[in-house]
Amino acid sequence: MLLLENEILQYLGNPVEERFEPLALKIFEFQRARNPIYARYCNSLAVEVDSWKRIPAVPQQAFKRTELRSFPHEATTFEFRTSGTTGEGYGRHFLPSLDLYEAAVQFGWEFFRLPHHPFALLMQSPEDAPFSSLSRMGGFLTAGQRDRFFITKDGVLEKDRLQKFLGSTNQAITLFGTALAFLNLDSTELRLPAGSILMETGGFKGSGREVAKEVLYEQLSQSFGIPTSAIWNEYGMTELSSQFYSSGIGNSHLGPPWLRFVVINPETNEEAETGQAGPLKIVDLANLWSVLAIQTQDLAVAQPDGGFILLGRDPKALPRGCSRAMDELIRRSQACPP
């Protein structure tokens, strides 16, 4: 194990505030030295990196065009892929080991005091979906219990089996899955035992279905018989290793101490003023194997509690007009070459 990897693992277990910045800068230098593509990008920006906030963030889209590795190619053991639902191909995140990812998931869960109820996961098992980082996260949380995954290899949601599982226990459980999977459950009669929580993630990208969070949470609260405050959102992405969480409606997303964000003013590309909306730049110390700083297209507003309110993951309004025509034609031509 690399010394730096070990140092990060220790930090995740014992995150001392003063060590965040030096460790972030150390990881940045490590990645810059070992990842020639990232180094070229940093050189082109010519910024003086004197704080974690100024670490050059790679646009999330770049993961679709480039292989970003801060370790030797031949050491690649795992590859996670984005869903590719936006039609421009998928982003790829390569890892030589899962230790940091697993630690980020488990310590994150601990940090937010999320319950250790038995899990029911509306996702495929990691064996059935080896390129899904979410399935892998499910694998960590369930310690590999395959029967806790309720979506088959072919993508079929096993409603009957889920119903049976929920009916067989009075113990509180954690039902975790994509927002889309929950929408697909909508007509099914399911009640969760008292004290259960529900965790949704992933938005509705490319599904053609869009439901406001308030509406979704009210609907879920009624269908499952739990208060909206027991419904959580996990905000993560394939290109990162750590996750932000929020609970209920209208509350901030918060990250564990090793996961930080800056809201960017899109006009100036500098940090936005308090209260201003802008795309999120995320710095994740557990993301040692690619790049620790990623610029997303997700809009958010920073909050006084140290978190952010997410405004949207998939700005549906865009692209518009004749820009949209171009976008659709390119997608179509990529889907079926002439």
Next chain:
Amino acid sequence: MSSSKIMERAEAVASAAKPLPWLGDLSKEKILAWVELELPGFSKSAKRKYGEHQVIAKPLSPILHILSGNTPHAALQTLIRGILVGAKNILKLPEDDLPEVREFIQRLPNELKPLVGRVLEPDWFTEAEAVVVFGSDETVQYFQQRIQPWQRFLPHGHKISFGLIAGSFDQDVVHGAARDVCVFDQLGCLSPQFYLVDGDSQAFAETLAEQLSTLISSPRSWSQEIAASLRAYREEWKFRAATEPGVMVLESPKSLDWLVIYDPSPALEHNPLHCTVLVKPMPENLEQSLAPIRRHISTIGVHPADTRLTALAIELGAQRVCAIGQMQNPPLTWHHDGWPSLASLIRYVDVEG
């Protein structure tokens, strides 16, 4: 069409269009000349001889115009056509409204004012004799499926325009190219999204950037979503410029006012518009490179506007070919999306014996 009424209608349109120079020369005389060109004889008399019989031109009426939000230009053009043929007009405005259209309507005499709304009333659609739709392929298809066999359907789907440059070019040409980009914030179907340059393509990109920086001098503002998408596009290309050979990003400093991307690859690229242009060397196999957008091409601007390049543009599928610098100024008489714009709103009655 009655001849006295057409005079009044032409006058009313000319007067309402006066404060909008971007609509082109809409004097009463020009309008009447246009009507005469497309519908010969009708500006003088409602009935005319046609072969062995007489023919009367009747407007399809009412005409329902379903408008999109990109620019007020297309919206006003279609309304003006409807007014000139003498139809009753109904405008379904886009969600974000089109203030220029509302102002134009206020300047019209009451009898020519269209019915206007942002919500489509069901009877507007069922009663219309002609339905003109502007929008995405999706929107157009939606209405197409609901059209009755007796209704005339005139679809204007979103289009893509671009420029072809061959050989040398001077500052004036590039200035014209930059102007074509800036009009209506590049949101129209005639707005060039990219230039293909056979010659010093890199120099064209650099000069285009200079011209854009001169043309766009006042600060602009966008919604959060648009600003975020423009920023994301810019940062993505900066990454590509740093990591892919030959790619160059020329941008307005510390703002999102304009962006020129130089990309040596022939692949078509998405464009978020709002003064964002891609410049590429002329691809070796031009026809193949443009194949994905062939059915959606509107205007191809050419420099030089000579026989060879014009023929090439027509071959590529252009609906309209013009000189660089004129892309946003179609003549009043142009065949918008390929059909006669007044005659399409007319039905003919043949009177024999």
